[in-house]
Amino acid sequence: MIEFLMPSLGADMEDGTLVEWRKKPGDFLNRGDIIADVDTQKGLIEIEVFEEGVLEKLLVEEGLKVPVGTILALINPDGIAGKKSKGQPMDEKVPIQQPIEETRPVSFEEQNSETKRIKASPLAKRIAEAERIDLSSISGTGENGAITKEDVENAIATREGVAEMEKPKGIKMEIAGEPEKGKAGTEQVGMEQLKEAVPEKKPMGTVPPVEAIRSAVAAAMSKSNREIPHYYLEKKIDMSKSLSWLKEANSERPVQKRLLPAALLIKAVALAVDEVPALNAVWENGLQLKNEINIGFVVSLRTGGIMVPAIHQADAKSVDEIMEVLNDVIPRARALKLRSSELSDSTITITNIGEGSADKVFGVIYPPQVAIIGFGGISEEPFAENGLLGIRPIVHVTLAGDHRATDGLTGSRFLGALNKYLQNPETL
Structure with missing residues (x-):
């Protein structure tokens, strides 16, 4: 029997609230299926399952807050026992431990005895409370007339449509x-x-998401500064050839398909890490090298704070494919609608402050990773090459490394490889 655990979505996550099960006992699970929604400091996250089999039993009730590593459900990889349970009533969900105490204000639904008798999923109730939707005015389409998340979202859409007309x-x-x-x-x-x-x-009575996110980031960075012996390296890289390549490539593309420098930088980092694999690792009871190169990319939220979604197998993706991922992931990150794998699978992180910003950024390693690469803004600076001085578009690249895992020689090799790829963008 496979134990499905409350996942860790980063060093800053200690627990999560199981908001809603997306699957029920007897359902067959494929790799990548969404099994549940979990509320964390980073928002409501869709939790994926990475084992195939039949969902045998749910062990944690909806609405409970439990620590990372708690067994949430049992999955039968053979599916024999689980198939017999199809069509039978759902097993009684038994919490394996007491929920973590959490004080909160009484919602306006809970103050109304009529509303309390309305059948609705916990997620539907939560959305309705946040959007001030009266559940008694909604007809449920779920089992036995229960109101689902989709029912509440349809009610919100209807309300907004009326408001738009008026x-x-x-x-x-x-x-x-x-x-x-x-x-x-x-x-x-x-x-x-x-x-x-x-x-x-x-x-x-609610905590603004940005405050929770800032607290989560602060906790992770405090842990990083306490436990990780950082070393820092910096290299100036001439971006003339890369920008010329981008300009030529974009001239043949429609506006919506054009490439940004960030896509080129991510691809170059992925290939440089492939040459220097010691940086593609985590420190958990010692150094553990990772086979997949999953680049974490820092996304600034418009309301403040950051999210760091992963671009999976970036070394195997073309620059166009990386750009497609960025166009998909960045809006979802800013809407706090990421999946668990996008928050937990990064093996090395990039922070890029963009053009017209500071010249340099020195990152703090995100545990348990062992390195972070920082790209400053691209600006015109004097640059000497082969005894000739000229004005070139320059980017200052910094590397923060974990001295327990690597040293300055390893970091220097990585920056040299990165420069090589950016001077030969056609190879990307």
Whole structure:
């Protein structure tokens, strides 16, 4: 019997709340299936299963908060016993331990005795509370008329559709100090701009996601500074050839398919790590080298804080495929809608502060990884090559390494390999 555990989604995660089971006993599980939704400091995460078999038994009830490593369910790899249970009532879910105590305000649904009798999944109740949706006005489509997440989302969509039809095309707002636009001091402002100008009200008593994310990041970085002996290296890399290659490649692509420098940098890092595999590792009871090169890419959230989703097997992907992944993952990361594997599988991390920003960034290693690469903004600087001085687009690349796992010689070899690939972008 395979034990399915509460996964660790990073060094900053100690526990998670099992919000909703997506599968029931008797269901056959394929590798990559979403088995549950878990609430963490990083948002509501879809948890994948990486074993095939029949879901035999659920051991933790929806709504319980349990530590990382807790057995959540049992999976029968043979599927013999599980197949017999198909069509039978779901086994009683027995929590294997007491939930972690957590104080929270009483929701407006819980204050209403009529609402408490409404059958709805925990996730549906949570979304309804956050969006101020009256569950009594929704007809459930789940088992025995239970209200599901999809029912609540449909109600929200309906409400927003009505609001869209009723709202005015625009409003007049006084803009102090603005030049004349039609009438002096006024400007036509769309509702989307007004929505950004006026902060959205949050349910009372809830912790804003950005604060929880910042706390999680701070915990991981504090652990890193305490436990990891960092060393730092820096190299200036001429980006002339890479940018010229990108310009030529993008001239043949439609706008939506154009490549960004970040995709090229990720590919170059993946190939350089393939040459220097000691950096593609984790430190867990000693050094453990990883076979797959999964590049963690730091994404800044618009409300503050960061998320670090993984780009799986980046060395085997083309630059175009990496760009497609970025276009998919970045919006989901900013919406806090990542999967568990995207948060837990990184083997080395890149932080890239983008153009027009600081010249250098010195990263802090994300445990249990052993290295992080930082790319500053690309800017024009004097650069000498073969005795000639010129102005070139330069990027300052830094490497923070774990001195328990590697040393400066290993890091220097990596930066040399990275430079080689960026000087020959056609090989990427």
